[in-house]
Amino acid sequence: MLAFLGGTGPEGKGLALRFAMAGEEVVIGSRDAGRAREAAESLLELAPGSAISGDVNEAAAAASIIFVTVPYEGQRTLLENLAPMLAGKLVVTAVAPMSFVRGRGAVALEVDDGSAAQEAQNILSESQVVASFQNISAVKLMDPAVEMEGDVVVCSDHGEAREQVIGLVSKIPKLRGVDGGALSNARYVEQLTTLLVNINRIHKTQSMIKIVGV
Ligand SMILES: NC(=O)c1ccc[n+]([C@@H]2O[C@H](COP(=O)([O-])OP(=O)(O)OC[C@H]3O[C@@H](n4cnc5c(N)ncnc54)[C@H](OP(=O)(O)O)[C@@H]3O)[C@@H](O)[C@H]2O)c1
Numbered sequence: 001m002l003a004f005l006g007g008t009g010p011e012g013k014g015l016a017l018r019f020a021m022a023g024e025e026v027v028i029g030s031r032d033a034g035r036a037r038e039a040a041e042s043l044l045e046l047a048p049g050s051a052i053s054g055d056v057n058e059a060a061a062a063a064s065i066i067f068v069t070v071p072y073e074g075q076r077t078l079l080e081n082l083a084p085m086l087a088g089k090l091v092v093t094a095v096a097p098m099s100f101v102r103g104r105g106a107v108a109l110e111v112d113d114g115s116a117a118q119e120a121q122n123i124l125s126e127s128q129v130v131a132s133f134q135n136i137s138a139v140k141l142m143d144p145a146v147e148m149e150g151d152v153v154v155c156s157d158h159g160e161a162r163e164q165v166i167g168l169v170s171k172i173p174k175l176r177g178v179d180g181g182a183l184s185n186a187r188y189v190e191q192l193t194t195l196l197v198n199i200n201r202i203h204k205t206q207s208m209i210k211i212v213g214v
Pocket residue numbers: 005006007008009010011012029030031032035036068069070071072073074075078094095096097098133134135136137138139193
């Protein structure tokens with residue numbers, strides 16, 4: 001079972017939708033159990049399958065693979081509270097720290113630990129943190145009629161966990177997981193999301209990435 005903390009937002013809900021479409025059991029986690037229930041019900045309308053809901057504690061307890069899809073600003077408190085429950089589990093973070101500045105558009109935020117993913121791993125010292133899906137458009141994920149296409153860079157200091165997530169990526173048709181090596185590389189992937197957001201504004205589109213030569 002896959003849990004999505006922040007699964008009421010477009011990125012978490014979109015990923016949950018795509019994995020539900022692939023036959024995976026998903027659980028939507030929210031700070032508010034009612035919001036989670038509404039999100040799970042709307043998923044069931046889009047993809048008949050298995051989608052349940054709970055507050056973030058229930059979702060974290062229910063699954064062995066936990067996706068973190070909350071804004072960067074909310075990550076630390078959320079993960080510090082859940083750290084004991086997430087011990088021994090695989091935690092996938094799609095968090096891309098950015099803010100919006102008038103006249104400049106999206107701007108990547110500096111993170112003391114190097115990246116949101118490294119910060120998550122430092123908080124969750126007993127978990128296997130994998131950075132992935134930061135470059136995947138929520139707008140595209142949320143429309144089941146849209147075929148996803150692109151590469152998903154997967155970074156982690158835990159080799160087996162990295163391989164497991166590369167396998168998960170392949171459950172979404174036409175997406176490819178690319179081994180991005182150590183978690184220290186996650187900062188570049190997170191910052192790339194900021195570039196994609198600005199490209200989207202210029203070209204009025206939902207861009208993603210494809211790496212050639214691999
Ligand atoms: N949107 C995209 O296209 C996209 C693409 C790639 C990566 N990402 C990354 O994915 C993450 C989620 O993006 P999103 O657009 O789905 O974000 P969002 O809609 O702003 O937030 C997602 C969910 O996070 C929870 N949340 C909000 N503030 C929180 C806080 N302070 N503490 C704990 N939980 C909080 C909320 O759920 P509840 O109120 O129900 O708890 C919310 O529905 C972000 O880190 C973003 O950088 C987004």
